[in-house]
Amino acid sequence: MDPSGRWNLHVRDExxxxxxxxxxxxxxxxxxxxxxxxxxRTAFWSMIFLAVFVALSLFAPLxxxxxPIALDLKAEPQPPVWTELGNRGFDYTFETDDDxxxxxxxxYWHDKRLVDVRKAVFGDWQxxxxxxxxxxxxxxxxxxxxGSRTSIWVAFAATLCSLVIGVTYGAFxxxxxGRVDNLMMxxxxxxxxxxxxxxxxxILTFLSEPRQDLETExxxxxxxxxxxxxxxxxxxxxxxxxxxxxLSLKNSEFIEAARAVxxxxxxxxxxxxxxNVLSVVIVYLxxxxxxxxxxxAFLSFLGLGIEPxxxxxxxxxxxxxxxxxxIRTFWWLVVFPAGAMxxxxxxxxxxxxxxxxxxxxxxxxxx
Amino acid sequence: xxxxxxxxxxxxxxxVGKRGLFGRPASWLRAVDGVSFTLERGESLGLxxxxxxxxSTTARTVIGLQRATSGSVRLDGAELTHMTRAxxxxxxQRMQMIFQDPYASLDPRQTVGSILTEPLIIHGIxxxxxxxxxxxxxxxxxxxxxRHVNRYPHEFSGGQRQRIGIxxxxxxxxxxxxxxxxxxxxxxxxxAQIVNLLKxxxxxxxxxxxxxxxxxxxxxxxxxxxxxxxxxxxVETAPRDDLYRDPKHPYTRALLSAVPVPDPRxxxxxxxxxxxxxxxxPSDPPTGCSxxxxxPERGNVPGDRCAVEIPALEELGARRLRACHLxxxxxxxx
Numbered sequence: 001m002d003p004s005g006r007w008n009l010h011v012r013d014e015x016x017x018x019x020x021x022x023x024x025x026x027x028x029x030x031x032x033x034x035x036x037x038x039x040x041r042t043a044f045w046s047m048i049f050l051a052v053f054v055a056l057s058l059f060a061p062l063x064x065x066x067x068p069i070a071l072d073l074k075a076e077p078q079p080p081v082w083t084e085l086g087n088r089g090f091d092y093t094f095e096t097d098d099d100x101x102x103x104x105x106x107x108y109w110h111d112k113r114l115v116d117v118r119k120a121v122f123g124d125w126q127x128x129x130x131x132x133x134x135x136x137x138x139x140x141x142x143x144x145x146x147g148s149r150t151s152i153w154v155a156f157a158a159t160l161c162s163l164v165i166g167v168t169y170g171a172f173x174x175x176x177x178g179r180v181d182n183l184m185m186x187x188x189x190x191x192x193x194x195x196x197x198x199x200x201x202x203i204l205t206f207l208s209e210p211r212q213d214l215e216t217e218x219x220x221x222x223x224x225x226x227x228x229x230x231x232x233x234x235x236x237x238x239x240x241x242x243x244x245x246x247l248s249l250k251n252s253e254f255i256e257a258a259r260a261v262x263x264x265x266x267x268x269x270x271x272x273x274x275x276n277v278l279s280v281v282i283v284y285l286x287x288x289x290x291x292x293x294x295x296x297a298f299l300s301f302l303g304l305g306i307e308p309x310x311x312x313x314x315x316x317x318x319x320x321x322x323x324x325x326x327i328r329t330f331w332w333l334v335v336f337p338a339g340a341m342x343x344x345x346x347x348x349x350x351x352x353x354x355x356x357x358x359x360x361x362x363x364x365x366x367x
Numbered sequence: 368x369x370x371x372x373x374x375x376x377x378x379x380x381x382x383v384g385k386r387g388l389f390g391r392p393a394s395w396l397r398a399v400d401g402v403s404f405t406l407e408r409g410e411s412l413g414l415x416x417x418x419x420x421x422x423s424t425t426a427r428t429v430i431g432l433q434r435a436t437s438g439s440v441r442l443d444g445a446e447l448t449h450m451t452r453a454x455x456x457x458x459x460q461r462m463q464m465i466f467q468d469p470y471a472s473l474d475p476r477q478t479v480g481s482i483l484t485e486p487l488i489i490h491g492i493x494x495x496x497x498x499x500x501x502x503x504x505x506x507x508x509x510x511x512x513x514r515h516v517n518r519y520p521h522e523f524s525g526g527q528r529q530r531i532g533i534x535x536x537x538x539x540x541x542x543x544x545x546x547x548x549x550x551x552x553x554x555x556x557x558x559a560q561i562v563n564l565l566k567x568x569x570x571x572x573x574x575x576x577x578x579x580x581x582x583x584x585x586x587x588x589x590x591x592x593x594x595x596x597x598x599x600x601x602v603e604t605a606p607r608d609d610l611y612r613d614p615k616h617p618y619t620r621a622l623l624s625a626v627p628v629p630d631p632r633x634x635x636x637x638x639x640x641x642x643x644x645x646x647x648x649p650s651d652p653p654t655g656c657s658x659x660x661x662x663p664e665r666g667n668v669p670g671d672r673c674a675v676e677i678p679a680l681e682e683l684g685a686r687r688l689r690a691c692h693l694x695x696x697x698x699x700x701x
Contacts, residue, residue: 007572024518025518026518027519029521256466258474276476
C-alpha cells in the first residue's frame, strides 16, 4: 500500500513539524514517577544507601580490608578498636591461583583481578579492627562486606528467577483466560500448599551429601541451586499478582482498541500489558528481595546455605548467637551483622513504599 | 452492489453462573438477540436504546472483539463471522472503532505518535519515517497540533484524547467506523465539537458510521438513519427525520417523549409517555414481543398475540422497518 494512502493525508512542512515535535516531548509516566521518587526523601536516601551498599559488595575485593578468613585460633573475640585506622598486616603475595585461596577462597577470575588492583594500590595496608573480630580471630568488617556479596547476590538472582517465571506465567494465564487460566491457577494453588521449607531443606541436604558416584561437587554449584530453589518458590505470589493485574487490564478499552486494530496476542502482551503491569511488579520486587535475603539467612542459620569458608549474613548471625553467653557478651558479633542486615532490609522496604507512591497514577502530579 | 455492512439475525449470548471447572452455565444472557440492519457507504446509522439493551455488544461483535453466537455480519458482501484471525486481518483495515471512555482507550505508556503508528506497524504499512509523517497528518486531520506527537495521553484533556482516539481509527483509512458512545463521557460543549469533527471527517473521507448513543439529540445531529434497540432486538429503523417526526413503534414513542425540550413553554405542554416497570432481565426475556409487559399500546392488539408471537421487522414504507403487531396505519396519537 502506498504510504501516503488513498486519502493522501499530508500536512504542510512535515519536516519542520517533525523537528519541532522533538521540543514538545512529553513526560512519560516513568519520568514522572522518577521525578516524584526523587522528592520522597526517605525513599531517595534509602535508594542511595542501597546503591552504596551494592557498590561496596560488588567491589569488595578492591577495598583494603583484612582477609575474611585469616584465623587466629588462640585469640578470643576482640572488641572493636577505633583508634587505629589501619596497619600493614596484609602480607599476602598473589602469584599463583592457590595464593588467593590463602587470603580468600576460590574466587572468580574477575575478583582475582580486582584483588590484584587492590594489592597494587594499597600494598600491605589494611583497615584496623573497626568492627572487632569473631571467635576465630577473623575480621568482622571484612566478613560483613564479603558476606553482603552472598546475600545480595542470592537475593537478586532469586528475585530475577521469580520475576521471569512469575510474570510470564501470570501474564499468560490472565491473558488467555477461561479454562487454561483456571487450570494454571489451580497448579499454583497446589504448589502453594506444599510446605516449601521442607522441600528446600530436603533438596539442599541431598545436594550437600558428598556422593562420589555422581560427582555432584563439580557439576552443581550450590549457590545456583540456591537461586533456583528460592526463585521457584517466590514466583507463585508474583504470578498471582501479575495475573490479577492482567485480568483488570485485559478488559480495559486500550487493550480492546489494540485488538480491534488486529494486534497479535504477543504484541498485546509485550507492548501493552507488560509495561502497564511493570509498576506493580517493581513494587512487589522491592518487597520480595528482603524476604529472600531473610530466607537465605534462615537457611544459612540452619547450616543449609552457604558453606564456610564463604560467608553470608546468615552465617554471621549464627556466629553471633553462638558467642552470646551469660558470662561475657561479645556484643559486636551480634550488633554489626544484624545492623547491616536490618538497615538493608529497612532501606528496601522504604524504597518499595516510595516506589508504590511514585508509580501510583492516581497520585500523579501531586507533590 | 451490496451494502457496505449487512448484519443479519445477529445473536450474542453470554453464559451466566458457570459452576466449577467443567460446569455448564446455569443460563444464557441474550445480550444481542436477533439484530438486523444494513449500512450503506458514507451513511451514518444511529443505534439507540437504553443502557443494557445490547448496543455496545452489537458493535463489539460486528468488529470481532467477540465471536457471534450465530447470525451473519457481511462487510462488502464478505462474511466475517466464520473467518479465521488471519483472514479477518485484511477486513480490520476497513473497519475501525472509536471507544467510549477517552481516559481508558489510550495506553498511558505510549506516546501519541506510537498510538497512531501502531495500526500501521501491525498492518505493515510504510516505513518508520513515513508512518511518523502519517501520524502528523492524522493529528492535523482531527484538529490537534501535530507538534504534540511525542506527548503522552495524560497530558491531554478529555476532548483532545477523544480526538486522538478518532485519529487512531482513521490511521488505516477505513470505510466504516463503529462509534461506541464516543461523546457520552465528554462535557456537553466538547460533545458538539466532537460531533462536528465526526461530521466533517465523514464528508471529507466518505466514512460510514455505526453510531451508538443513548443521547437522541446527538444522534439527530449526526445520523442519516436511526435504529432503535430494545432488549437485544431492533424494534424500529427509519430515516432520521421520519423517526423523530413520526415514530411508529410504541417504544420509540416513549423514548422520544422522554427527550426534554429546551423551550419552557413547549416543555410544559410536552406529553410524556411514562413506561411502567423496569427493563426485563435479558437472561430471562418475556415471551413474545419482549416489550409487551410495558407496552402502552398492548390493549390495541387483539388477543394475546403480543405475549405469544415475536413480531418480525416488517417494511412500513420507504426504508422504514418496525417490529410490532400494531396495525401499520396506527400513527402517533397527537
